Amino acid sequence: MKIFRLILFFLHIGIGVLLLGTLLNAYILPKVFPWVNLLSLGFPILIIAYFLLTLFWIFTWKKRAVFFLLLGLAFITPVKRWINYSSDSKSSSNFKVLTFNVKGGHSGKENIERYINSQQADVVMLQEDGMKEFDFDGLKGGRKIANVSLYTKHKIIDQKDLIIGDYEWFNAYAQQTDIEINGKRYRFVAAYLQPFKFEKSMIKLNGNSGEDEEKLKNIVKRLIPTFKAHQEQVEIIRRAIDHSPYPVFVAGDLNAVPNSYEYYHLMEGLKDPFLEVGKGSGTSFHDYKFPIRIDYIFTSKNIEPVDYKVDRSVDLSDHFPVIGTFRLEP
Template sequence: MKIFRLILLIVHLGILFLLLGTLMNAYIPPKIFPWFNLLSLGFPVLIISYCILTIFWVASWKKRAFVFMFAGLAFINPVKRWVNFSEDKKGAPAIKVVSFNIKGGVMGQKDIEQYLKAQDADVILLQEDGGREFPVLKDYKRTAPNGYLSILTKHKILNDKIIYASDEGEGVPGGLQADIEIRGKVYKFLNVYLYPFKFEKDMVRLNGNTDDNEQKLKDVVKRLIPTFKKHQGQVDAIHTITVNSPYPVILTGDFNSVPNSYEYYHLSEGLEDAFVTAGKGSATSFHDYKFPIRIDYVFSSKPIRAVSYVVDRSVSISDHYPVISELSLTGK
């Protein structure tokens, strides 16, 4: 029994070490050391394993349980970025914002249009829009089509501009910015779509063949690491616009990155995560794989504050669920 507990202790310490590694994403960029960012993908499995082992030590009446419980406090906020139970918020009249990766409309263009029309949102931010037209949304003003990102709004668009990574030139856009006038004030909306990993289900589906699974794992890592590095350039360009904005910022989109990643830490710097502020339950927004993945977000700067945040799982018209948030512009 002592040997068994010793093995569990070593495993528990190893998991703690890996969890602490995910916190390093706030400080170390992927171009220097991408492996910390890789750890963020496994955060749900790591934290669940950590909690189970901590419960085991508590049930065993071991003093080390208190050490692991104390160390676990460092991961309260990281956990809340995945699963949260906030209180109902009361605020001044809010604007409704919808962020949705529509996958080019291939799963039902008409269904998507009708859904967006029914939401009656103030601002709609679309990723992977494929440059499609939205005739049903004729009452909305729209940014110039570019094939990747669109912002539609009932309010006045003062200007819009594609955001490219400084080291990529006119490559795949990392985001789209638009200054929108709402009730006499100007707000900068940023619609983010970081470089995709371009995985197919067969590439990540494991089978009973050990050699095949090992090769799949290597292929996945080979694709992840270069993409993390591409993200860094895109994140830097978007972050520069955010911190230098003369207007309050509302940043949404498909980060192709999970919470506690480098992308999350740096894109959210100085902003509030609407899910952490007003969300309830799971924030999982990508449902094509049978694994909890949150890659769609809504952030805002002061004095804006989230009143509500919902991942709408009532529709399956894309491989992403729409993310809907109501934001109080007064911050009360």
């Protein structure tokens, strides 16, 4: 029994070190050392294992449980970026933003239009819209680029393309749009970072050690270059945020999970409304049986969030829509 507990102890230490490694994504660039960013993908599994081992030490009345509980405090906010339970805001909202990866509109243009119209959002940002021109009630579209589009009830003042892919291999897109709302201007950055282009068959292990090992190697071969490409894309979007004379909204499919390099550096100086008013799981990509949050809305710190939800009531894509309501000062 002593040997078993010793093995669990060192396993627990190792998991704790890996979890601490995810925090380094705030400082280490993928082009310098991309392997740290891999840890962010495994965060849900690592934190569950860490929690179960901590419970084991508590139930076996081991003093080391205190150490692991104290270390676990470092992971409270990282956990809340995946799953959170906030109290209801006392403010009333007067502004609504919806972001949705519609997967090429394969569920039908009319179905997507019907859903978006039912939400009555002030700003709608779509990704992977398949170059479709949607007709939403009371919303007008800005200048469209492939894979990213924006629709709004309000007056568009200026628009600028930030990242334009070639729709084949380099498939990242981003656009900034300055909008006037009740006499004040806001900058909206719609983003779709480079996808990993995985198919289910590419990541499903079948128990054959040789084939599974080859699959894992191929997965890493796709992840590492994409992490490095994301660094360049994040730097471009950061310039649009940092140089904005107006409060900022950043929304879209970032193809990056919480606690990743992309998350830390895009959210720098901004806030994640899910941390303040989100309830339940933030998982927005549901095609795999694994919690994956890759769709976000970030805002400037002076914008007050009232509610933030992932709408699981609709099945129009392999992503769920993400909806945020806010209170903008008149």
